[in-house]
Amino acid sequence: MYCGRFAPTPSGRLHLGSLLSAAGAYLRALQAGGRCLLRLEDLDRPRCKAEYAGSIIADLKTLGFAFPEPVLIQSTDLDPYAQAVETLIHSGQAFVCACSRRAIREHPCTCRELHLPYKRGRAIRLQCSAALRDFTDERLGRIHVPLIPDSLILKRSDGIYSYNLACVVDDLRQGVTEVVRGSDLIASTPLQIYLYELLGAKAPRFLHLPLITARGGGKLSKQNHAAPILSRYQPSEAILLVLKLLGQDTRGLEGVTPAEIWPQAAQRFDLNAIARHDIEID
């Protein structure tokens, strides 16, 4: 059965870009007769706040999404990430690294040969130069990612498990069959596919959505303070706006309640109507 997910990082309130990802993931799942899970990627404690996690969950509810309970909140159980890192160390793929970020920029890291013991202040990295640079996107077709790093952080020197590791571990244990997310994560996809392979698992399908950019100003994100979507729009207005940005036919959906828009929009959801490039807005 189809299983999708929406996996926001609670480092700010829900904005237009994240709503677009949520909409894409949710519609795809509804259309396939499957489910779409919600996961809060809050491992980067310094960037995340409990109040944002609460507001994202509340805003999604107001916007008519019905995600299955319980919601996976990454920070509540670190064991699965620790186990995956253990597995990768045992198989010789991951290694303890004592280099600072600066040192890595200046000369290649040779820690893999040193078999250093783990201690706080040291990172755990994965050798990933053997990762393939190509993958197939369900919407965009074959994608080539030109630059792949030699190694990928699994656990940072401050003890925080990395996004790539946690994302793969969770998509795997949650049984996700298709990952729908923004195109800003395209560069991570080959690395994640490689991680699945090393963990002896089959990677899900991937579908990347266009990014929303401010005219003349780059990607909208929580970092550049894209406005919280519900501070600017009524819930139904916000939903119609993202459906239009996704190129979807919204005729007859005006005046429909948020919870009822989604199933109706899913019935007519047309993947081919979504732009193949970033979407510029004023």
Ligand code: GLU
């Ligand atoms: N947590 C990531 C973000 O908010 C998304 C990760 C993903 O969908 O794989 O940008």
